Amino acid sequence: MITRRVTFKAAEAGGFYVESPTRTLKPTQRCAKCWELTPKTLADRIHQCSNAACGHVEDRDVNAAQVNLIWARGQELSSVGVDGQALLSAPVNTGGFKQLTQVKRQKLLAQQSSKG
Numbered sequence: 087m088i089t090r091r092v093t094f095k096a097a098e099a100g101g102f103y104v105e106s107p108t109r110t111l112k113p114t115q116r117c118a119k120c121w122e123l124t125p126k127t128l129a130d131r132i133h134q135c136s137n138a139a140c141g142h143v144e145d146r147d148v149n150a151a152q153v154n155l156i157w158a159r160g161q162e163l164s165s166v167g168v169d170g171q172a173l174l175s176a177p178v179n180t181g182g183f184k185q186l187t188q189v190k191r192q193k194l195l196a197q198q199s200s201k202g
């Protein structure tokens with residue numbers, strides 16, 4: 087129910103709701119600078135990147151939030167059509183990411199069928 091409400095509020099504000107795939111993204115272990123994984127226990131409160139070439143040091147939760155944000159922005163960029171027009175600018179109350187991907191799929195299908 088909280089997801090539905092957040093989705094609605096995000097759409098109402100002209101944005102959209104995305105849920106990051108934390109099992110594959112591993113935001114608490116991934117480095118926001120170089121994207122490498124650094125295994126941690128819950129007791130490790132500081133992210134110290136295991137990649138010697140990176141060496142990024144950040145509060146664990148701040149780093150995880152940054153990883154999620156970077157991922158979400160990637161999703162946002164991938165929702166921009168080939169004509170450069172963001173699909174988000176179509177209907178404002180789209181109802182969130184699920185419908186957005188449907189719109190994207192329809193657009194892809196339309197492009198494929200026009201290629202013949």
Ligand SMILES: [Zn+2]
Nearest residue numbers: 117120135140
């Ligand atoms: Zn790093």
